[in-house]
Amino acid sequence: MRAAILAALALLGAAPVPADLLIRGGTIVTGQRAPFVGDVAVRGDRIVAVGPRLSMRATRTVEAKGLVVAPGFIDPHSHVETLLLGPNARARRVERFLMQGVTTAFIGNDGGGAIDVKAVLASAATRPVGINYAAYVGFGSIRGAVLGETDRVPTPAELARMKALAARAMCDGALGVSSGLFYAPQRFAKTEEVAAIAAEAGRRGGFYDTHLRDESSYSIGLEAAVEEALAIGRASGAAVHIAHIKALGADVEGRAPAVIARIEAARAKGQRVTADQYPWDASGTSLVAALVPGWAQADGRAAMIARLGDAHAVTEMRENLRRRGGAEKLLLTSGPFRGQTLAQVAAGGDPVAAAIRVIQGEDPAVANFNQSERDIRAFMTRPWVMTGSDASTGHPRSFGSFARKYAVYVRERHVLDLPTFVSRSATLPADTFGLTDRGRIAPGAFADLVLFDPTTYAARATYSDPERTAAGVRMVLVNGRIAVEGGRLTGAAAGRALPRVPAKGMCPA
Incomplete structure (x- = not known):
């Protein structure tokens, strides 16, 4: 209540105390209205006033003429758990995201989220982080804890144990249940099994986030x-959120309109469905996931390696390589062959035999050039598709997805305008996932803000040099503290864990 009163007074230019920071003369994109040139005032961790010309005192004034002032961006699919939860204080600031203006990220995607969500969310209290984060519990983690890596249906008792783990995670603050049904051993689960676990999220107001089975x-x-x-x-x-929506490979190229029609038909009937997308034509996965058939991945790595000599496995790997566009379209992005395509690794020989040799030593990350520009644009322009990074090792999307989306699809190709880019990158995810008082510039909202130069904001990361931070961000605030100034980290670690409050009456008091 006090924050609301102060915000109302500040909006009238009658703030009883000075603002901590006054951002003056920027192009303000609030996430809710047309851009305008004006000011934003911050006190503590909140925005206290927004307007064309604020008459109020401030401890510090920052001139933002020529810069865009936007709400901090929210990444709904990030894979930065190891950074946020690890022992390295600098890594926990997540420079790759702050330098794009990303101030909040979701972790635990693709079914890999930790079961002990309480510990994940509590970590920020003892290991300060540079950005805010919310966490999914992983269907794959739950299934693995009960069934291991086997290809079978759970018994009723096992299913009950899985449901109990999901329920506990939701009561401990999980955003929802994530799945990665393309990956073994999750791919062995039947639809009904996944729905039973997702129901523990649904009855508590949570989400079902999925890397599609195919x-x-x-x-x-x-x-x-x-x-x-x-x-x-x-x-x-549960509300459905489809991760990194795409049409992958030659067999489904051009199918984006059909997928969009199915989703929009469901939305028209009242189903809650959204998606995220990264603005790159190459996906990122591992060599095993890209080429080795699912049945061959059952029962762990040793069993899989033994099956790679099977003629049937080799035949299916050849077909999977065809789906992926051939050996020239698979770029290894980790391990001893980093920077080489599978065709280059094969050196004129059999690419599948070369892939097997590599897999016998390790399972490297790969970037696979498999999406058409037409499909990318079709998904991007839908009002329920938000920006995401799927920030994985060795892929430039980890360091440049938000910046690339602006530079390429707003500034260069005019697929989106500036307000739409900001809304899809901040307001839409905040509203979809119930991040109260985030994702917009308004009195009373948390002061998660990014100031960027609209002429230079762009990704610098490339497929050959994927770990270059983005250009053009001048300042970033996280919960009112300056995390980036003059294009450099300040050392502030002002991020917070964002537990989701479950529906009333669905958890022990």
């Missing part, structure tokens, strides 16, 4: 995989 033509096909996700949402009562 983004191409590996198993059930892209459109059937979308239908499965929608069916899980209906059965579980």
Whole structure:
């Protein structure tokens, strides 16, 4: 109540105390209205006033003429757990995100989120972080804890244990349940099993976030995989969020409009469905996930390696390589062959045999050039598709997704305008996932802000040099503290864990 009163007074230019920071003369993109040139005042961790010309005192004034002032961006699919939860204080500031203006990220995606969500969220109290974060509990983690890496249906008792783990995680503040049904051993789960676990999120007001079972033509096909996700949402009562939406590979190129039609038909019937997307034409995964058939991945790595000599496995690997566009389209981004395509590793020989040799030593990350520009644009322009990074090792999307989306699709190609870019990168994820008082510039909102130069804001990371921070960000505030100034980290670690409050009456008091 006090914050609301102060904000109202400040909006009238009658703040009883000075602002800590006054950002003067920037192009303000609030996330809710047309851009305008004006000022933003911050006191403590909140925005206290916004307007064309504020008449108020401030401890410090920053001139923002020529800069865009936007709410801090929110990444709904990030894979930065090891940075945020690790022992390295500098790594926990997550420079790669701050230098793009990302102030909040979701972790635990693709079914890999830790079961002990309470510990994940408590970590920020003893290991300060540079950005805010919310956490999913992983379906894969839950299944692995109960069934290991086996390819079988759980018994009723095992299913009950899995549901109990999901329920506890939701009561401890999980955003929802994430899945990665393309990956073994999660891919062994039937739709009904996944829905039963997702229902523990649904009944507590949480989300079902999914890497689809198939983004191409590996198993059930892209459109059937979308239908499965929608069916899980209906059965579980959870809102559905489709991770890194795409049409992957030659077999499904051009199918974006059909996927969009299915999702929008569900939305028209009242189902809650959203998606995120990274603005790159190459996906990122591992060599095993890209090429080795699912059945061959059962029971762990040793069993998989033994199966790679099977003629049937080799035949399916050849077909998977075709789906992926051939050996020239697979770029290894980690390990001893980093920077080489599979064709270069094969050196004129059999690329599948070369892949098997590599896999016998390790499972490197790969970037796979497999998406058409037409499909990328089709998804990007839908009002329910938000910006995400899927920030994985060795891929430039980790260091440049938000910056690239602005530079390429706003400034260069005019696919989106500036307000839409900001809304899809901040306001839409905040509103979708219930991040109260974030994702917009308004009195009373948390002071998560980014100031960037609209002429230079761009990704510098490339496929050959993927770990270069973005250009053009001048200042970033996280919960009112300056985390980036003059294009450099200040050392501030003002991020917070953001537990989701479960629906009333659904958890022990």
